[in-house]
Amino acid sequence: MNRNVLSRRVLAGVALAALALTGCASNNNSTEPGGSGGDSAYANLSGELKASGASFPDAYYQEVIEAFKGEAGNLTVTYNATGSGTGKKQFGEGLVDFAGTDSLVKDTDGVAAGSFLYVPTVAAPITVSFNLQGVDKLQLSPETLAKIFQTDIKTWDDAAIKADNPGVELPSTPIVVAHRSDGSGTTSNFTKYLDAAAAGTWKLGSGDTVAWPASTQGGEKNTGVAQIVQQTNGAVGYVDLSDAKATGLKFAAIKNKDGQFVEPTLEGTTAGLEGAEIADDLSYNPLNAAGATAYPITAPTFIIVKTSYGDAAKAELVKGFLTYLLNDGQDLAKEIDFAPLPASLKEKALAQVDKIQG
Structure with missing residues (x-):
């Protein structure tokens, strides 16, 4: 579990325990946490929602689901981080009610055109995480990064890496490239x-x-790639910021479109979002965005939902959960290393949710 998520839940547990003791002492008849949600706007939601998909936003979705329990205690939401590819396939097969994906739907995903809607949720940087004994800071240009990941560059003291890192003493350690072994929106x-x-x-x-x-090594989900990097001197891999920080990895500053080396931060992610063009279907691409402070490997993530569920009750459950995620849930994003949507995109996403039919 993400350390930030764990610490939040421990603190929440302490607070709830204190609240329970106070309630006993004063004989108050307050609503129990995790119950029907009392006066919550979501209290009347009841049933079950199943989802699967991208592991990139998993820490965020799990945190939102946990918080949502206190608002809609009679609705059970589960999200299984299978990877974007599997999530889209399961959605197309009708095995889940909605799916998370960091990549757009293709004809080969088994999802019929016109049968789904994109709902943007959050964004986050994809880090270039590394494990290199004696080196704590690293800068990489796009061309050098490309050569590393296609194994044209094989050792850390290569001239191209030295050129990106003047004054840094780089060892001759062999480079071990780690990548996703499963179908992944992070890879996309x-x-x-x-x-x-x-x-x-x-x-x-x-x-x-x-x-x-x-010669490269594959790991399942972002956590699998993070584990390879953590355990292997000389390793480098691409990992979402939340999992990279939870695993204690170091990550490189990447040269952006304006020629500046920028570290993967939420501030850099937000700057990247500001330069993104949003399509009519609400898909958007903040990658390699212009701006001196923009982190260039800023990735969007979406939930795909059915345009029509053929079941009014199911549609209301999906709409209720996504409405919570796009409102209250956005306040949780930064605490788990995700950037909330800009206000204008959030409003468009809420309008998208309203289009869901029963």
Whole structure:
């Protein structure tokens, strides 16, 4: 579990215990936490929602689901972080009520065109996390990054890495590239970034999966990649900020479109969002955005929902949960290293939710 999430829940438990003792002493008949939600606008929601998909926003979704229990105690929401590819497939097969994805739906995902809507939720930086004994700070340009991940550069003292890091003593340690082994929106966004920022250098294309060189190592979900990096001297991999921080990883500053080396922060993510163009279907791409302070590997994430559920009660449950996520749930984002939506995009996302039919 993400350390920030765990600490929040421990503090919440302490607070609830104190509240319970106070209630006993004063004989108050207050609503119990986790019950029907009392006067909550969501208190009348009752049933079950199942979802799966992207592991990139999993820490955020789990935190929102946990908080939502206190508002809609009779509604059970589960989210299984299977990866974007599996989530889209399960959604198309009708196995889940909604799915999380960091990449857009393609014809090969098994989701019928016109049968779904994109609902943006949060955004976050994809870090380039590394484990290199004796080196705590690292800067990488897009071209150098591309060469590292397609294994054209094989040791950390390569001339290209030295050029990005003047004055830093780099060892001759072999580079171990770690990547996602499952179909992943994180992979899609990371490779789309390299396609755009290192055009002409990056040769592997982009997508939920790519043909990584045989010498690289694959890990399942963001946590799997983080584990490889954590355990291997010389390793480098792409990991969402929340999991990278929870695992204690170091991450590189990446050269952005304006020529500035920027570290993966929420401030840099927000700057990247400000430069993104939003399509009519609410898909958007903040990767390689312009701006001196923009972190260039800023990734969006979405929930895909049915345009019509054929079940009015189910549609109301989905709309209720997503309305909470886009309102109260946005306040939880920064505490778990995710950037909330800009106000204008949030309003568009809420309007999208209103389009869901029973």
